[in-house]
Structures are given as C-alpha cells and as structure tokens.
Amino acid sequence: MGRKGISKVDLKRVKSLDLLTYYQNYEPDELIKNGWNDYSTKTHSSLHMSNGLWCYWAKNIGGKMALKFFIEVEGWDFLDAALYLKDLIDKQPPKIKTNQNTINNRPFRLPEPNINNATARNYLMLERGIDKEIVDYCIQNHYLYEAKRDHSIIFIGYDHHHYPQYAAKRATSSTLKIDVAGSKKENCFNIINDQSKVLHVFESAIDLLSYLTLLKKQGRNYLNENYLSIGGATILGSHIEESQIPTALETFLKRNPNIQKINLYLDNDKAGKDTTKKIIYHLNDHYIIHDNSPYRVKDMNELLKKKIKTNISIDDR
Template sequence: MKKQYISKEDLAKACTLDLFTYFKHYYPDELVKKSRNVYVTKMHDSLNIKTNGLWYWWSHGIGGRSAFKYLRDVEGMDWQVAASYLLRLMDEIPVPEVKHIEPKRKFVLPKKNQNENTIKEYLVNQRYINEDLVESCIMKNLIYEDQKTHAIVFVGYDVNYYPKFACMRSTDSKWKKDCLGSDKRYSFSIHNEKSTNLHVFESAIDLLSFITILKMKGEKIWNQNYLSIDGATGLGADINDGNIPVALDYFLRNNEIRNIYLHLDNDEAGKNTTTKIKHVLKKKYKIYDRTPKHGKDVNDELIQYIQKEKEIKKWN
C-alpha cells in the first residue's frame, strides 16, 4: 500500500479504533472466542483480545489497545501505511456509534466533614489499621469522613480517577450501605497497573487490614492490586452459570492479571463465592484460596496477628 502524508489529527483518529472493534466490525470471521470476554484470532492463537479492546500477544510479550499498534507491531506494517489503511476502512464503513445509557440515579458523593478524627480513631484504634496507611488513603481521597453521620466513606474511581462508587460504614454500629447511584464495577480498590497480581476481599476494611499485615511484616505494599468486591452474595446458585462479582469481572477485563488471591470471609457465603470464582476462572488465571484460617475475616486475622506480636514482645 502506498504511503501518504498523515496529519496529527488523522493519526489520532486512526488510533481511536480498538482491536476488538476492528476485528468484530471489519473481519469477524477471524475472531475465535476463547472465554466469556476474551478472543484470539485464527492466525495468532496466543494473541488475546478482550472485548474492551485491550490485547496482549503472549508469545512476544507486547500488547496495547489500538488496532493501529496491532498492525504496526504484530503485522509489521509501516505506521503511515497502517494509519492510512485504518482511515480508509473507517471512512468507507464507519463503526456504529455506541449509545451509553445514563444511570437511573445520579451518583453524588456524601458531603465531606471538616476533619477525619472520628474515622481515624475507629480505623486505627478499633480496627487496628496502620495509621500511616489510613493517612495515605485520606490524602489520595480513597476514604473520608461523612459530614452528617461521621461514617467512613470508601470511594471507587474509574480509569480517569473520577468517582463512580461509594460505600459507607458506621463507626459506632454495624450499619453500612452503598451510596445511591453507585456503580459496583468501580468498587473500592488500590491499583498498580504494572502488577499482574490481584488480591480480592469482601470489604474495604478487610483490604486495608491485609495491607496492614503486609506492612507489619516489612513487605512492600504498593506494588500489587487490591480489590473489594463489596460483599459475597447475589451470584446465583448454579456454579456453572458463569457469574462472578461484577467488580471482579470488570477489573479483570480491564487489567492484565495472572494471579488472583481470594481473601474472602470464613463463612458459608464467602466460601461459596470462593468456590464459584475458582470454578469460573480456573482456566484463565492462577487462583489461590487465602480464606482466613482463624477468625471470620481478614480484620479478625489482623487483630489476632497483633495480639500474637504483643505476646511475643512480652516474653522477649
């Protein structure tokens, strides 16, 4: 194909076409379904393409999102040839515009209190979460204190760091709830895009408890992914129906994860969810069951760990 001048604007337009849409819209016969949200091609069976457009060529260790990068890095096209080719396709057979449905209830974060004294006291002194970790989460706007109830607000963000989810946890009772309009796909998480490890928890407090344990052991805490799935119910009774928590499903579709560590509660709901996730995802990921051996959940595990450490210091 003859090279032609490509302006910055045209190059930017060519790069907007993701690889899944490229194959689905222009060459559907090349796609081979591998799992629920992953496809390969007839030519490259180690080229995984997710339905969100992300792709990774495992045999060569390269990946991306755009069809332009695929044509250049996998098919070996010159960048000008690849860009002009995509522009011609997009002009001749435009990709239908996807209409996004707005949520029925507008999501609005609860008003923030002037300080975080109540939640600091609760998390550090009652839940034994590391104080520096709490301060860090406050600075990153991951948690804050609700002005009206003084409950903890745990916030979840989209890829542009725009809040899409929030759940509240009382500091003086068992009361807890999701805020109206919250999108569970963006449940509370701490993200490291360079890591292929994901630790999964039922609650945000369990997530912070596990990081506290790692910190107490002197391990690095910011080099992995941590996700709260906001509970362990609603998956359906049939283990073969393919349903997994929506937050986990969304995180896996949008990140390159290889190892999943399940730290769900040591009760019937938690164990059933662990079994379900392992069954559905066992062919795609290495999955490790890290159900707490002592206590109901990871926070119980943290408290017992701290008590044990105090006993050791007492006798030394």
C-alpha cells in the first residue's frame, strides 16, 4: 500500500514551523544556548539558529523552515519529513516562546558607522583586489560603509523606495559573514541600471564587486547593467519541483519587469551549483539564462585575485 499524501492545508502548517520552535517544543534537550540570540544543538555543532532562521555551516545551507532542515541536512524524503512534522503538530501544537517572537520581529537598524572607512577600504582593495574607483563609488553612493563597533563592512540593500531594508555584515579580521538582525532578504545588495535588460547574479556582494572590477580591467563600463547579490546559496533537496528560487532574485525580477537576460555567477560548490539548477529550472521558460559560474576557482573573488596574479581573461573562469 502506498504512502498517504499531505493536504495543502497541512503542508502550509508544516511549512510555518521554524526550526528553533521545533527544537523548543519537540527536542528541547538537544538545544544549546550560545548567547541570548544564538542556539546550536548537541548533535549538530555546525547548526546555528538565530532571528527565526537557521544555518548549517558545514554544508553552507540555511533557511527558516524545520521541513527544509530535515530534507536538506538530515536527508529525509520530502513526504516523510512533511508527515513526521504534521503528526507532531497534530499531537502537540507548538508553542512559540515569547522571547523568540520578539527577536523575529526586531526592527531593522543599520549598525553605527565609523568616522571613516579606512579599514573597509583597505580590506576590499588589498585583501580582495576590488578596484579603488569601485570601492569609492559604493561608499559615496551609500552601498557600503565601515561599522564603528568592529570595523566590519556593511553592505546595504534597499527596497523599491530606496529605503535601507537589508544589510550583510562582513568582518575584516575574521571569516564572519552574517545578515544584520531584521534584514529582509528580498532586498539584498544590488546595483541597478533600469535602462538595461540584463541582470548579473552573484552569491555575495564581494563577488559582485569582483566582477565589476574584472569589467573595469577590460575597459568596459561596469555600471552598464544590473547586478544582484542573492545573499548565499542552498543545496537542492530531493525534489527540484519543490524548490524555490532565491527570494532576492524573485523580488528583483518582479520589480524590474524589463529584465530579459540573466547571467549567473554562483560559487563553484554544491550549494552554488544546486542554486543555479533551481534558477534555471524555474525561470528558463521566461528568460534567457547563461551559467557563467567559475569552474576552475571557487568564486568570482578568487577569479579576480587569480586575474591580478596571472593576467588571465575574464572568460577563463
């Protein structure tokens, strides 16, 4: 006898269950509190949960839903995971902890800026190879700045009213990369030219700026088209038809209906390749899509640094 399915109503309930709420209600003994706003588990030291979201650093996977965690980290079949969570919810409706609810609804605030951007400029130009003119352009146009508290770089994303709604924080003295609390992923870092029908898509803001630098080195106009960072990538689950395109990309395309061509430059790893597959699967009938992701180096910044050392072509990815 075949397995039973799951109704749309029940699936909606399952998808509304975030991972931290799952652990708080159904596996509380697994939780380890690392700070007032950060949790991991005894089984998965690489798993961190904060602000209603989770990230599994060992595989570079993240999200909100408990369902996604069971599929992409634990390796469960979609239906098995959905029915398991449905049964838990039916037997014991989850209670959302008050302090978590407050965290999830924290207002977005940009970190206080430093009196200058010297550390950020030096990091981007000397450590990452980003062109000085491009760094200065981004600072002058309020795309990035240096935080006062820890001298990290804050990459800003704006909504359609040009109001800051997203910030990605990149440390200059460690490998820390996080979104500022309250950030709305649909407003990831981007540079727009509304006269262009072409969109270039990257995982991170630094990869985006690396590509602009490569264009400038070839004497090309680096502000001639549209450029978007999607704020990371995720591994594909068992069923590509159940997948979604990145929220930042979906929102950008809705706001910019003039886009006809999409060029992808995602990382040369499983998460990057899987996200490329998802984008092509869902959008190939509506846009001209080219996968220009690097295949000899990890990402666009490594390609830029290799270019600086060896003077290779931008096409030698």
